[in-house]
Amino acid sequence: MDLLSAYRDMLTIRLFEESLLRCADQGLVPGTIHPYTGQEAVAVGVLGARHPAEWVVSFYRCHGHALAAGCSPERVMREILGRRGGLCGGKSGSMHLADRANRLLGSTSIVAAQLPVAAGAAMAARLDGAGHAALVFCGDGALGAGGAYETLSIAAAQRLPLLVVCEDNGWQDQTASEWVRHLSPTELVGGLNLPHVQVDGNDVEAVRDAATDALAACRAGAGPQVIVARTYLRDFHAQLGEHPPPPYRPEQERRRWAARDPLTVAAGRIPTDLTSLHAEVAAEIDALLLAALAAGEPDPATATTGVSVTADLIGAGR
Amino acid sequence: MSRRHPAGEAIREAFTEQPTLSHFSTYQQEDLVAQYGADRMVRMPIAENAMLGMALGMALVGRRVLFSVNRVAFLFSAFDQLVNQVATWRYMSDGQFSVPLVIRGLTRGGEHLGAQHEHVPYGLLSQIPGLVVAVPGSPNAVGGLLRTALGHPDPVVVLESPRLFAPTWAELPEPEPSAAALPFGVAGLARPGTDLTLVAIGNTVIESLLAARRLAEHGIQARVVDLRTAAPLDRDGVAAMVVPDRPVILVDEQSRSGSVLTDLAYHLVRTGAVRPEHVELLTGAPVPAPVSAALLDGLLPDAERIVRAVIDTPAPLTQRR
Numbered sequence: 001m002d003l004l005s006a007y008r009d010m011l012t013i014r015l016f017e018e019s020l021l022r023c024a025d026q027g028l029v030p031g032t033i034h035p036y037t038g039q040e041a042v043a044v045g046v047l048g049a050r051h052p053a054e055w056v057v058s059f060y061r062c063h064g065h066a067l068a069a070g071c072s073p074e075r076v077m078r079e080i081l082g083r084r085g086g087l088c089g090g091k092s093g094s095m096h097l098a099d100r101a102n103r104l105l106g107s108t109s110i111v112a113a114q115l116p117v118a119a120g121a122a123m124a125a126r127l128d129g130a131g132h133a134a135l136v137f138c139g140d141g142a143l144g145a146g147g148a149y150e151t152l153s154i155a156a157a158q159r160l161p162l163l164v165v166c167e168d169n170g171w172q173d174q175t176a177s178e179w180v181r182h183l184s185p186t187e188l189v190g191g192l193n194l195p196h197v198q199v200d201g202n203d204v205e206a207v208r209d210a211a212t213d214a215l216a217a218c219r220a221g222a223g224p225q226v227i228v229a230r231t232y233l234r235d236f237h238a239q240l241g242e243h244p245p246p247p248y249r250p251e252q253e254r255r256r257w258a259a260r261d262p263l264t265v266a267a268g269r270i271p272t273d274l275t276s277l278h279a280e281v282a283a284e285i286d287a288l289l290l291a292a293l294a295a296g297e298p299d300p301a302t303a304t305t306g307v308s309v310t311a312d313l314i315g316a317g318r
Numbered sequence: 319m320s321r322r323h324p325a326g327e328a329i330r331e332a333f334t335e336q337p338t339l340s341h342f343s344t345y346q347q348e349d350l351v352a353q354y355g356a357d358r359m360v361r362m363p364i365a366e367n368a369m370l371g372m373a374l375g376m377a378l379v380g381r382r383v384l385f386s387v388n389r390v391a392f393l394f395s396a397f398d399q400l401v402n403q404v405a406t407w408r409y410m411s412d413g414q415f416s417v418p419l420v421i422r423g424l425t426r427g428g429e430h431l432g433a434q435h436e437h438v439p440y441g442l443l444s445q446i447p448g449l450v451v452a453v454p455g456s457p458n459a460v461g462g463l464l465r466t467a468l469g470h471p472d473p474v475v476v477l478e479s480p481r482l483f484a485p486t487w488a489e490l491p492e493p494e495p496s497a498a499a500l501p502f503g504v505a506g507l508a509r510p511g512t513d514l515t516l517v518a519i520g521n522t523v524i525e526s527l528l529a530a531r532r533l534a535e536h537g538i539q540a541r542v543v544d545l546r547t548a549a550p551l552d553r554d555g556v557a558a559m560v561v562p563d564r565p566v567i568l569v570d571e572q573s574r575s576g577s578v579l580t581d582l583a584y585h586l587v588r589t590g591a592v593r594p595e596h597v598e599l600l601t602g603a604p605v606p607a608p609v610s611a612a613l614l615d616g617l618l619p620d621a622e623r624i625v626r627a628v629i630d631t632p633a634p635l636t637q638r639r
């Protein structure tokens with residue numbers, strides 16, 4: 001893989017998220033924001049191995065997935081800021097990005113709800129017969145939900161071309177995952193006898209290699225594959241309103257992971273100086289942000305349209 | 319903020335008084351775990367359907383569980399347990415069993431979280447026989463309704479607006495004199511008035527009280543009635559509480575079809591408590607919650623819309639006789 005371009009993609013996500021977090025501190029983000037900072041190598045590594053015709057399903061921590069799936073950073077930024085020209089017209093906000101053109105099959109803020117949806121897309125892909133797979137991201141907390149096992153067991157029984165990428169950051173909001181589970185995600189999927197691999201989720205090359213292999217297996221008819229990417233949130237779970245949450249994880253743990261930041265890991269393998277790249281990407285993000293903030297608001301009349309075809313027909317949304 | 323939130327007080331009180339009370343949640347407050355023990359303050363994975371089923375099992379054999387589902391949106395992941403199981407046990411067992419369990423969930427209120435996080439489902443839930451649906455309209459009402467819920471023999475869903483817990487909660491209008499236990503199925507007089515009646519529930523209690531303040535500046539004295547519970551619905555109580563022979567405006571943030579307040583309006587007209595031409599419904603638009611602030615304008619009945627409905631209409635409601 002081209003490590004430099006992967007680095008650029010990760011850096012774009014990092015700076016995109018950091019600029020949105022600064023916006024949140026100023027009250028410019030409606031609702032909540034679940035930053036992807038620290039996990040960039042997972043989205044960039046996995047989606048670098050995707051065929052553009054393959055659907056990808058995400059969850060509320062979706063900004064990085066969306067950018068790595070090829071969604072317009074400008075439209076994503078506008079959506080998150082609730083501005084005119086947003087990817088979903090201001091209706092989805094930060095947690096529910098969807099982009100038909102780039103085959104981003106939605107993002108859900110209901111933990112684990114994306115898993116069966118992705119299995120549906122995988123079944124459709126198999127029926128289409130073009131040899132494509134479907135991809136889905138979830139947190140480690142999603143493996144607490146019954147729907148995760150229902151999906152995995154159906155996917156295995158039906159040999160669906162489904163790649164499940166579990167981003168195991170060790171926490172589910174402010175609850176440490178080990179407080180509420182008896183096995184790790186790797187042990188859980190291993191217990192189901194599903195083909196799976198655990199990778200260093202902060203190493204974009206390792207993730208990319210794992211995804212390439214797993215997708216090849218899916219496409220070849222080997223049934224569902226699971227990647228457990230061990231990673232960590234650099235900032236925090238989520239910010240609602242103008243204040244970041246107070247620290248909730250052990251300082252030592254945070255420092256340990258910060259030393260293994262995905263950007264640092266990748267930069268260590270790139271021989272060239274990255275200073276000018278940083279300046280270039282930062283300038284791009286600043287320009288996006290300025291344009292988004294200047295964009296004005298969505299047309300209020302659109303608030304009551306698009307609920308359903310019949311409601312639009314009879315004007316029932318008003 | 320020096321005042322402690324009435325909800326927290328009610329909950330501590332119940333856990334202190336009831337050794338057979340447990341708490342299920344994906345998140346537990348450290349101080350409560352320290353005080354009551356991790357055995358009772360159970361940290362759970364994200365498994366609402368199993369959590370609610372377990373809470374039911376505990377309740378059936380003589381304990382009580384407080385299930386904090388966080389957003390009521392997540393209760394929909396447990397709908398089988400709620401609708402088919404929890405709500406039916408007393409009836410199906412012909413009274414052999416009861417289900418003392420309390421579900422707390424946050425609804426909607428100024429958070430811009432969007433369509434999968436912001437729901438105000440008291441109409442939906444009050445269609446399920448066997449459930450009490452409590453909808454506090456003020457901080458004290460949260461405490462009061464939780465106190466009753468935590469002593470109640472049947473399942474109770476308490477739908478709490480996030481506004482009641484925002485940093486500024488203590489500045490909200492407070493119609494309840496205290497956080498003492500409030501009876502279910504008994505509407506409260508939230509504000510006296512003689513010119514018209516506003517009937518409200520949950521968030522619209524706040525909005526109606528704010529509207530009533532502004533109407534008073536125009537010399538209009540609006541009486542405000544807080545339903546407090548959507549099920550049971552205090553139809554006769556409200557009929558007796560409205561200002562006789564004056565307009566009644568029912569304010570509901572849910573949409574009109576199949577709404578609790580539409581039901582109430584029918585009852586008020588049917589019993590002669592209000593003349594048909596004097597009854598008005600202000601309801602929310604039948605759309606999922608959008609995120610962008612610009613799209614929220616006018617979707618929900620707020621104080622502004624209530625005031626306008628009273629004074630700005632061509633034939634002002636208060637003039638109709």
Ligand SMILES: Cc1ncc(C[n+]2csc(CCOP(=O)(O)OP(=O)(O)O)c2C)c(N)n1
Nearest residue numbers: 109110111139140141142171172173344392
């Ligand atoms: C069904 C459901 N229950 C509860 C929540 C509240 N919630 C939002 S995120 C979260 C933690 C999820 O953790 P994990 O799956 O590990 O993903 P992460 O946020 O760590 O990326 C919880 C409990 C929810 N969104 N959906």
Ligand SMILES: [Mg+2]
Nearest residue numbers: 139140171172
């Ligand atoms: Mg996690």
